[in-house]
Amino acid sequence: MLVAADYPFLDVLWTMLIFFLWVIWFWILIGIIADIFTRHDIGGGKKALWVLFVIFAPFLGILVYLIANSHGMAERRMKESRHAQAQMDDYVRSVASSGGAAAEIERAKQLLDSGAIDAAEYDALKKKALAGGTA
Numbered sequence: 001m002l003v004a005a006d007y008p009f010l011d012v013l014w015t016m017l018i019f020f021l022w023v024i025w026f027w028i029l030i031g032i033i034a035d036i037f038t039r040h041d042i043g044g045g046k047k048a049l050w051v052l053f054v055i056f057a058p059f060l061g062i063l064v065y066l067i068a069n070s071h072g073m074a075e076r077r078m079k080e081s082r083h084a085q086a087q088m089d090d091y092v093r094s095v096a097s098s099g100g101a102a103a104e105i106e107r108a109k110q111l112l113d114s115g116a117i118d119a120a121e122y123d124a125l126k127k128k129a130l131a132g133g134t135a
Contacts, residue, residue: 039076103125104128108126
């Protein structure tokens with residue numbers, strides 16, 4: 001039977017530190033392997049060599065990769081981030097409303113003033129805009 005006194009507090013802290021470092025290590029390893037595979041500036045042979053180097057000599061491989069490619073990694077992350085932000089902005093613009101009822105009434109007024117529609121059609125468009133477009 002395991003009692004709390006059999007596993008002192010400092011051993012608990014040491015275990016937590018080792019586990020935390022282990023998680024960080026795998027996070028870095030997965031991040032570097034993902035970066036290797038998403039690169040477009042090197043071919044498949046170089047990618048395979050980097051992956052083999054990182055897998056079979058992990059500490060040295062990761063350190064060498066970070067030293068040799070850290071600037072490129074940062075640039076690729078920034079480019080991906082800008083691209084994702086641009087896609088999100090485009091999506092928001094595509095689904096955003098066109099200005100609401102006031103804008104619809106203003107467009108209808110412009111059509112009335114230009115003679116494209118008559119007063120009855122203007123009133124129908126105005127009523128529809130005020131009803132939320134469901135009328």
